[in-house]
Amino acid sequence: MKDDSTVNERIAQQVRLLRSERGLSLDALSTQCGVSRSMLSLIERGETSPTAVVLDKLAAGLGVPLASLFDDPARKAEPVSRHADQVTWQDPHSGYLRRNVSPEGFQSPTRIVDVTFPPRTRVTYEAGPRTPAVLQQIWILEGRMQITYGSESWLLETGDCLVIPLDAPNSFHNPGDVPARYAVVLTTLSRS
Incomplete structure (x- = not known):
C-alpha cells in the first residue's frame, strides 16, 4: 500500500x-x-x-x-498489474478502502476496482449524466451492501451483482456489523 x-x-x-x-x-x-x-x-x-x-x-x-x-502519468503501460503495485486509497471521510486492480496506462474502456467498505458506513455520490457515459457493475464478494440508484434501492448479498449507469445520484451503505468487500467494474461506453 x-x-x-x-x-x-x-x-x-x-x-x-x-x-x-x-x-x-x-x-x-x-x-x-x-x-x-x-x-x-x-x-x-x-x-x-x-x-x-x-x-x-x-x-x-x-x-x-x-x-x-x-494513475501515475509517468508510468509506462504494462499488461500486468501486480498486486504489490496496485494503488490503494482510503476515503478520509468514510474510511472505505479502494484498490485499483486494472493495469495503468492502457486505453481500455474497462476498469476494475476492489473496495472494502466499513460497517455501518454510507457514501452518497451526486452523480449526474457523464460524457462519455459510464456503466458500473457492483459484485459483492463478502458481506452485504445497500445500493441506491435514483429512487431504486437493492440489498445485495455475497455473490450478487448489480449493474447501473453513473448518471444519477447513488449511494453505497454497509448495513452490517462487518466490513463488506466488492468489486466495481467500470465500463466507459463509446460515443455513438
Whole structure:
C-alpha cells in the first residue's frame, strides 16, 4: 500500500495533466465539476486527501472514470498489474478502502476496482449524466451492501451483482456489523 502522500501526489499530477489537456483553468474546472477553486488548488498541489465524493465530481468534470485519477502519468503501460503495485486509497471521510486492480496506462474502456467498505458506513455520490457515459457493475464478494440508484434501492448479498449507469445520484451503505468487500467494474461506453 502506498502512503497517503504518494497517492495524493499521483492524484495531483493526474488532475493537473487532465486539466491541461482539456485547456481548462482552475475556475473553468471548478464551474464544470462543482468543486471550489480553492479545493482544486489544494488537490493539484497534493496538499489534501480529497474525499470520494469530491474525486467523483472531479472525474465527472474531467470526463474520466474516478479510477483513472489514481494513475501515475509517468508510468509506462504494462499488461500486468501486480498486486504489490496496485494503488490503494482510503476515503478520509468514510474510511472505505479502494484498490485499483486494472493495469495503468492502457486505453481500455474497462476498469476494475476492489473496495472494502466499513460497517455501518454510507457514501452518497451526486452523480449526474457523464460524457462519455459510464456503466458500473457492483459484485459483492463478502458481506452485504445497500445500493441506491435514483429512487431504486437493492440489498445485495455475497455473490450478487448489480449493474447501473453513473448518471444519477447513488449511494453505497454497509448495513452490517462487518466490513463488506466488492468489486466495481467500470465500463466507459463509446460515443455513438
